[in-house]
Amino acid sequence: MTTQLALSQLLNGLQLGVLLFLMAAGLTLVFGIMSFVNLAHGSLYMLGAYFGAATFANTDSFLLALLAAVAGAAAVGLVLDRFALTRLYERDHLDQVLATFGLILFFNEVIRIIWGPGSIFMQVPEALSATVELFGFAYPAYRFAIIVAGLAVALGLYLLIQKTRIGMLIRAGATNPHMVASLGVDIKGLNTLVFALGAGLAGLAGVMAGPIISVQPGMGEPVLILTLVVIIIGGLGSIRGAFYGALIVGVVDTLGRAFMPTVMRALFERNTADAAGPALASMLIYLLMAVVLALRPQGLFPAGSGATR
Amino acid sequence: MRKLLLALAAAGLMSVGASAQAPLRIGFVGELSGPQAPLGQDMYDAFMLAVEMNGGKLGGVPVQVIKEDSQLKPDVANQVVDKLLDKDRVQIVTGITFSNIMMAVHKKITERGVFLIGSNAGPSPIAGAQCSPYFFSTSWQNDNQAESVGKFASDKGYRNVIAMAPNYQAGKDAIAGFKRMYKGTVSDEIYTPLNQQDFSAELAQVAAKRPDALYVFYPGGLGVNFVKQFHQAGLNRSMTVMSVSTADGTTLPALRDTALGMMTGTAWGPDFPNEANQKFVAAFEKKYNRIPSQYAAQSYDAAQLLDSAIRKVRGKVDDKTAFHAALKAADFKSVRGNFKFGTNQFPVQDYYMFDVVKDAKGRATLRTVAKPLSNHVDAYAAQCNMKPL
Numbered sequence: 288m289t290t291q292l293a294l295s296q297l298l299n300g301l302q303l304g305v306l307l308f309l310m311a312a313g314l315t316l317v318f319g320i321m322s323f324v325n326l327a328h329g330s331l332y333m334l335g336a337y338f339g340a341a342t343f344a345n346t347d348s349f350l351l352a353l354l355a356a357v358a359g360a361a362a363v364g365l366v367l368d369r370f371a372l373t374r375l376y377e378r379d380h381l382d383q384v385l386a387t388f389g390l391i392l393f394f395n396e397v398i399r400i401i402w403g404p405g406s407i408f409m410q411v412p413e414a415l416s417a418t419v420e421l422f423g424f425a426y427p428a429y430r431f432a433i434i435v436a437g438l439a440v441a442l443g444l445y446l447l448i449q450k451t452r453i454g455m456l457i458r459a460g461a462t463n464p465h466m467v468a469s470l471g472v473d474i475k476g477l478n479t480l481v482f483a484l485g486a487g488l489a490g491l492a493g494v495m496a497g498p499i500i501s502v503q504p505g506m507g508e509p510v511l512i513l514t515l516v517v518i519i520i521g522g523l524g525s526i527r528g529a530f531y532g533a534l535i536v537g538v539v540d541t542l543g544r545a546f547m548p549t550v551m552r553a554l555f556e557r558n559t560a561d562a563a564g565p566a567l568a569s570m571l572i573y574l575l576m577a578v579v580l581a582l583r584p585q586g587l588f589p590a591g592s593g594a595t596r
Numbered sequence: 597m598r599k600l601l602l603a604l605a606a607a608g609l610m611s612v613g614a615s616a617q618a619p620l621r622i623g624f625v626g627e628l629s630g631p632q633a634p635l636g637q638d639m640y641d642a643f644m645l646a647v648e649m650n651g652g653k654l655g656g657v658p659v660q661v662i663k664e665d666s667q668l669k670p671d672v673a674n675q676v677v678d679k680l681l682d683k684d685r686v687q688i689v690t691g692i693t694f695s696n697i698m699m700a701v702h703k704k705i706t707e708r709g710v711f712l713i714g715s716n717a718g719p720s721p722i723a724g725a726q727c728s729p730y731f732f733s734t735s736w737q738n739d740n741q742a743e744s745v746g747k748f749a750s751d752k753g754y755r756n757v758i759a760m761a762p763n764y765q766a767g768k769d770a771i772a773g774f775k776r777m778y779k780g781t782v783s784d785e786i787y788t789p790l791n792q793q794d795f796s797a798e799l800a801q802v803a804a805k806r807p808d809a810l811y812v813f814y815p816g817g818l819g820v821n822f823v824k825q826f827h828q829a830g831l832n833r834s835m836t837v838m839s840v841s842t843a844d845g846t847t848l849p850a851l852r853d854t855a856l857g858m859m860t861g862t863a864w865g866p867d868f869p870n871e872a873n874q875k876f877v878a879a880f881e882k883k884y885n886r887i888p889s890q891y892a893a894q895s896y897d898a899a900q901l902l903d904s905a906i907r908k909v910r911g912k913v914d915d916k917t918a919f920h921a922a923l924k925a926a927d928f929k930s931v932r933g934n935f936k937f938g939t940n941q942f943p944v945q946d947y948y949m950f951d952v953v954k955d956a957k958g959r960a961t962l963r964t965v966a967k968p969l970s971n972h973v974d975a976y977a978a979q980c981n982m983k984p985l
């Protein structure tokens with residue numbers, strides 16, 4: 288194993304990590320502030336990818352595609368929150384899980400009706416279609432751009448939450464929503480805002496993933512599961528937790544897939560290793576989640592204990 | 597007055613019923629929903645195209661095709677087949693997109709004495725020990741396409757190949773078939789979980805090992821992901837990628853230019869010059885406005901096979917011995933050109949390699965480049981002890 292290979296795998300992990308962060312940030316805030324379990328978050332990711340792919344195909348402008356994905360997903364999130372989900376805030380978590388699971392099926396079917404069951408094409412923007420030279424090896428320019436964009440969004444979110452009045456209310460809401468409501472803050476409006484913000488970020492993650500993976504019905508579910516793992520590891524309701532959790536999951540998952548088969552082959556006979564290596568590699572993050580749950584059930588960077596700072 | 601009209605109408609209906617021949621009922625079972633639906637849809641569309649081109653008839657007999665979606669779920673497939681056999685009383689079943697579905701329904705259909713014309717899935721058990729006189733395949737045994745790529749890689753003199761596939765039965769078969777015919781070194785076999793969408797880690801490993809060529813089996817949406825990421829990593833400039841069921845008629849519309857130069861192995865390509873194929877491709881494009889995939893071609897051949905056999909027995913498919921003999925004769929013009937059945941009633945045919953090029957309209961399509969295997973018999977035919985009907 289060369290240093291270059293290790294570095295390029297680290298970048299791959301980072302790239303997966305920042306995408307997961309965009310997903311996790313919205314989901315964790317919605318959970319932290321509204322105590323609401325939104326399984327349909329993956330559908331917003333899918334919608335973002337479809338809106339982006341359709342816009343890109345029609346306008347040839349990736350910037351417009353980004354805009355359409357973020358605005359479209361946020362708009363759907365807004366409508367969803369106002370007309371469907373507000374009724375569920377006071378219900379228990381099982382009702383929320385059932386209702387939002389129903390929404391997953393609904394959105395997958397809508398997408399299938401509009402765009403068909405197959406995957407649709409989304410090109411890499413021309414300027415980012417090549418590779419970039421980093422530390423002496425070629426790395427896909429588009430993946431590098433995702434890392435940069437993801438980190439920029441993370442910085443923006445940090446500033447929004449730490450330095451603005453809205454951010455202060457969001458932080459307060461995550462720590463003690465009832466107190467915030469008692470102080471006369473329009474908590475309903477704040478909820479809708481947070482929900483739409485989260486939806487927009489999910490849409491952004493979807494459109495950025497579009498040129499890498501196939502844009503197809505049901506593409507949101509595998510990402511949703513990873514996102515839930517991120518939130519549990521990072522700590523519910525904590526943006527900082529979502530950030531570090533996402534990077535940890537991205538890097539552990541990627542390095543596991545890259546090097547676990549080799550490690551297994553060194554330890555076991557070839558056939559056993561080939562069967563067990565990939566399986567174990569894909570289990571790694573769940574093992575990590577189990578360990579975190581056992582030793583630190585509140586997550587590594589829980590909200591409310593000053594950790595959002 | 598009204599009664600009179602009714603009576604007249606009833607009389608009219610009865611006379612029509614008596615004079616027209618009752619249509620022959622054919623059940624079509626395929627994957628028609630979910631991410632793999634484009635495969636089943638192509639199979640259904642091509643079958644119906646053949647029926648339509650024959651004026652709603654096969655072998656001169658009107659046919660009624662009853663379409664069922666197996667949803668890629670063996671339990672659902674069992675239910676729809678029960679319905680076809682018990683309620684609709686079909687005399688023939690065709691289609692079957694995936695191998696797990698084939699394994700779930702093959703025994704049930706053939707043991708009823710109903711003919712099953714499989715037009716895609718060809719799992720090894722039904723080509724070998726579990727072969728049945730009531731089953732015919734118009735596609736291939738699953739290993740064959742991979743064998744064709746393996747032979748091609750040897751012919752090309754690639755000394756060092758990395759093989760990649762999803763970690764499930766068909767993925768392992770695809771790599772086993774490749775290794776059966778490939779003489780060089782498979783320096784690494786990479787199995788990824790079936791639900792894994794991003795191959796960044798594996799591609800970085802491949803880039804570091806620098807093989808002469810990469811061999812992959814990633815059907816459907818997985819193939820779209822894989823090829824795009826392979827292209828983005830710039831690996832298309834440093835190695836050839838050979839595939840089975842990855843760059844095919846169902847994924848090329850989503851892959852477009854990123855697939856250019858990829859090699860793929862199967863038994864049929866849209867550019868085959870024979871007359872039957874030219875007619876098929878033109879008619880399919882005209883009706884559905886897309887290039888047919890290999891799945892469409894295999895299903896079109898299933899319809900042509902039925903057409904020839906039904907004509908031979910003059911529509912009397914109940915005479916099973918005669919109908920079986922007529923099917924076995926395979927007396928039709930296949931879009932593949934060379935086509936006959938082996939002892940296990942799978943095709944004995946030629947296998948080709950294709951590369952992805954742009955056609956006159958700028959669409960990505962397959963072009964024939966080599967014929968690694970001629971009159972190829974699958975590896976399991978010897979294990980089939982075909983029982984008499």
